[in-house]
Each structure stands twice: as C-alpha cells, then as structure tokens.
Amino acid sequence: MKIYRLSDLSAVASWLAVPIYKGATLPSELEFLKEYLEDLSLEKGKSFRILQTDSRYPKHILILGLGDKESMTPQKAGETIGECVRREKEDLCIFIDTLACDHISVQDAAREASYYAEYALYDFTKIRREKETVPEISFISSQDISSLCEQARLTASCVNHARDLGNMPNNFMTPEDLAEEASRLSQELNLDCEILTNKELEEIGAGALLGVNRGSSHGARLITLRYEGDPGAPWTALVGKGLTFDAGGYNLKSASGMDGMKFDMCGAANALCALELIARQKGKANVMAVLGATENKIGPDAYTCNEVLVSLSGKTIEITNTDAEGRLVLCDAITYAQQQGAKKIIDLATLTGACVAALGKNYTGAFTNAPEFLDALEKAGQKTGEKLWQLPLDEYFHEQVQKSTVADMNNCVSGIGAGSSLAAAFLEEFIEEGVQWIHLDIAGSSDFSDGKPYMAKGATGVMVRTLGEMFR
Ligand code: BES
Ligand code: MN
Ligand code: ZN
Numbered sequence: 001m002k003i004y005r006l007s008d009l010s011a012v013a014s015w016l017a018v019p020i021y022k023g024a025t026l027p028s029e030l031e032f033l034k035e036y037l038e039d040l041s042l043e044k045g046k047s048f049r050i051l052q053t054d055s056r057y058p059k060h061i062l063i064l065g066l067g068d069k070e071s072m073t074p075q076k077a078g079e080t081i082g083e084c085v086r087r088e089k090e091d092l093c094i095f096i097d098t099l100a101c102d103h104i105s106v107q108d109a110a111r112e113a114s115y116y117a118e119y120a121l122y123d124f125t126k127i128r129r130e131k132e133t134v135p136e137i138s139f140i141s142s143q144d145i146s147s148l149c150e151q152a153r154l155t156a157s158c159v160n161h162a163r164d165l166g167n168m169p170n171n172f173m174t175p176e177d178l179a180e181e182a183s184r185l186s187q188e189l190n191l192d193c194e195i196l197t198n199k200e201l202e203e204i205g206a207g208a209l210l211g212v213n214r215g216s217s218h219g220a221r222l223i224t225l226r227y228e229g230d231p232g233a234p235w236t237a238l239v240g241k242g243l244t245f246d247a248g249g250y251n252l253k254s255a256s257g258m259d260g261m262k263f264d265m266c267g268a269a270n271a272l273c274a275l276e277l278i279a280r281q282k283g284k285a286n287v288m289a290v291l292g293a294t295e296n297k298i299g300p301d302a303y304t305c306n307e308v309l310v311s312l313s314g315k316t317i318e319i320t321n322t323d324a325e326g327r328l329v330l331c332d333a334i335t336y337a338q339q340q341g342a343k344k345i346i347d348l349a350t351l352t353g354a355c356v357a358a359l360g361k362n363y364t365g366a367f368t369n370a371p372e373f374l375d376a377l378e379k380a381g382q383k384t385g386e387k388l389w390q391l392p393l394d395e396y397f398h399e400q401v402q403k404s405t406v407a408d409m410n411n412c413v414s415g416i417g418a419g420s421s422l423a424a425a426f427l428e429e430f431i432e433e434g435v436q437w438i439h440l441d442i443a444g445s446s447d448f449s450d451g452k453p454y455m456a457k458g459a460t461g462v463m464v465r466t467l468g469e470m471f472r
Helices: 006-011 028-037 074-088 106-120 146-167 175-189 198-204 207-213 261-280 326-339 353-359 371-384 395-401 419-428 464-470
Strands: 003-005 015-020 047-051 060-065 092-095 137-141 192-196 221-228 235-246 286-296 308-310 316-318 342-349 363-368 387-390 436-441
Touching: 003 006, 006 137, 015 028, 015 074, 028 047, 028 060, 060 074, 074 092, 074 106, 106 137, 106 146, 146 261, 146 464, 175 192, 175 221, 175 235, 175 261, 175 286, 192 198, 198 207, 207 286, 207 308, 207 326, 221 261, 221 326, 235 261, 235 326, 261 286, 261 342, 261 464, 286 326, 326 342, 326 419, 353 363, 353 419, 363 371, 363 419, 371 387, 371 436, 371 464, 395 419, 419 436
Parallel strands: 003 137, 015 060, 015 092, 092 137, 235 286, 235 342, 342 436, 363 387
Antiparallel strands: 047 060, 192 221, 221 286, 308 316, 363 436
C-alpha cells in the first residue's frame, strides 16, 4: 500500500480520486480543479472523470461526489470509498483530506478509507480458477497517515480471512479442514493450539457436541487457540459455533432453509480471525478462541428426538429438535472454555432464524449476564460501525428450557415464540458463577446473499473488527 505526501501530487501515476462534499472549498493544492467543478453536481455517489494536461498534477482525475457533509459519518465515508474502488476496478490514489470535514478528522477519514478499500476489493476466489487482478489503491494526504492505514488494512485482511473461511464450500471446509486452518494459523502466529478429535472428546465427555456429530461422516473437532498478550491477567474466551453444514438432522430443513447452511460455521470463523487480528496487532489481553466444529446431518446413527445427551458439564439435555444443534455444540465449547480458565466469554453463533426475523441482516443480536461487559463491546461497535441490538433474557426463558421431565433441560421449546431468547437462556445454563458472558447471535449478520455496493455477496466477517477494537 503506497502512501503519498501531498508534495508528491505530480508523481501520482494512477487516477487521482478526489472525494468532494457539496459546497466544499478546495485545498490550495487542488485549486486547479475549481474550473471543472463549477458545472458538476456533487451528489453522493456521482462521479466524473477529468483528463487534464497541466504537468504539475496527475493527468487522470476522478471526482467523487459526497453530497452534504452534515449527514456524513466516518463509516459512510469509508463505504463511499469502498463503493468507488469496487465499481472502478482500476488503480486509484485516494485524496484523503477532502474526505475529512469539520466532524470527521483526516485520521478518521484515512482509517475508514483504507479499511473499506481493502474490505470492498474482496471477492471469493479460492475455488474458481480465473483470478481477477486486484487494483492497487494508494492514498495521499497532508498528514502522516501511514501507520493508521497499515493498521486498518491489517484489520480488513483478518476480516477478509474470516469471509474466505465462511464462503468456502462445505465440502472444502469440513471440521477437519477448519482444524487444519486453525493449526496453520497458530503456527504462523506462534500461538498455542490444541485440537481434540472424537476420541479425546469421548474421554472428556463432550456428549452434546458428539451427539450432533453422530449423523456426520466427518469427525468433530474442538479447537482451542491461545494468545497471551498480558501475562497474569484473566482470560477471555471467544467461543464459536462451527457447523460446517447444518442440514437440520432428522428434523430436516426445507429446501430453502438448507441453502446457505455452509455459513453455519461463521461464528467459529469470525472468532478465529478475531483472535488472529488480536494477535497480529499484539493486543494487551489474554484471549483464547474455542471452536466447536461438526456437521449436522442424517445417518444410520444420527441423533434423534427423545434422546438424552450428557453434556461436558454433566447436565443432561433431552433432544426435542435435532435442528437446534448449535446450542449443543456451544454448550460443550463454553464448558471447555471455563475448564481452561476463561473468566469472560463472548460466544458468536449463527444460532436462530428467529434472530433474522427480529433484527434482519444488519444487526447482531446480543445477550448478556454482565451489562458493563456488553457496554464495552457496544462502545467498540460504535467505533467500528458494527451494529448490536440487545434482546431480552430473564428467568421466564430459563424456566421454559428447564421443562424436560427426563433431563435437566430440553434443547428446543416450541410454540411460545422468542426463539433467540430461549436459545440464549439455554446457553446461560452453562455459564458458571462469576463468569461474565455475552452471546452474539449472528444468524442474520454473518452473510449477505445480495452483497452491497461496497461488499461482495457472501460471508461478512461480522464482529471481527469490533472484537479487534475491544482487545487492542
Ligand atoms: N443454523 C440455524 C439457524 C439459522 C437459521 C441461521 C437461518 C441462519 C439462518 C440453527 O441451527 C437452527 O436451525 N435453528 C433453529 C432452532 C429451532 C429448531 C429451535 C431455527 O432457528 O429454526
Ligand atoms: Mn440447525
Ligand atoms: Zn445451525
């Protein structure tokens, strides 16, 4: 990534992209553009190409309308740049200073522009053979923005890594593949990595995860990575739901409900890549990722309704719906994280269709037993623009999940609505006293089948950036 100083303006050989607000005054270096601007509408999203011959300035100029500065936010500014680089498919040098305004600093503008440029240029190219060449994006500013831009690009590259894992077709991303990826990453980053296979899972008694795994021809994996950036301090665990495919089990999904279920491991992918980001930015925190990986399918020995599973915690679970498998995988992963000493837990899971119904695609549903902990995450989310919305969790939901007559709880309660809160209550049953916990239901926000002008369709890598912000 090249960063130009303003004095190097004439050296810019690619298109110079100049974002401009309506009614803005140009900085002196760009005053030569004044005559061109007179007739142009600078509505948000409009762009104009100018070829000019004064050798003191770049030959090719792309004017990018920003509309009114009043309604601009750092994220929207970044998205606008993302939209531009994704649309133009061409080497561009982005002029940063004019993206700033009275309430957006040059630093904020630089950070968001370089984050979104990297995020927007992402396309999933792992399987198709023809790779498109990715345009080169550089930046020019009067301020020293190099390290800011580098950090933002690093962040986006970890988010894009999560998108790659999520987008990978499920026959290329089995639980074994996910474990291998975690192991490869741990070696690259020099992190401690432990992978439990079915044999070890049986030995420790992870009966809930193993119950779900019985319908699959692929083994289950419980993957733990540790990053110790603050020796002696308490540990936080990022626990991820890693269903590399969720067919529903004997409570088989419908055709339309099954399409897209390769994304049911995005919780694990995003937890893993959040840890990657925290490690790469050398965050001052002790964070482990605990990923529960399996498929949920049908087979001769697949689990069924009316079975009772004995979880790693010892609590017993009556199966009332094999499609409510995420909470079974997560409860053992959560117990394991606590056995490993985690005092704070953030779990990420594509857990309930009810969350998509309630919040749609742009919000992550949040539940907690520790309001201050969620406050801190929400603050980080406000900085990154990733939206959280808290949903209710109280005694009533706990009573409902404890209604089984043959076990401590059942995995699905139907007919009373509030599916996301019931799932959260189930998970909270496994949180030990004194442990702070946030559950993030990313069923809606994990993937976006239509894409956006600044985003390829598919996995979004949601919450990777925010978790990186929280542990820096
Ligand atoms: N992975 C699904 C949740 C999901 C649905 C994610 C749609 C993304 C989009 C989960 O395992 C599931 O099947 N949940 C059931 C729970 C129900 C059986 C209690 C659901 O939401 O229908
Ligand atoms: Mn399911
Ligand atoms: Zn699922």
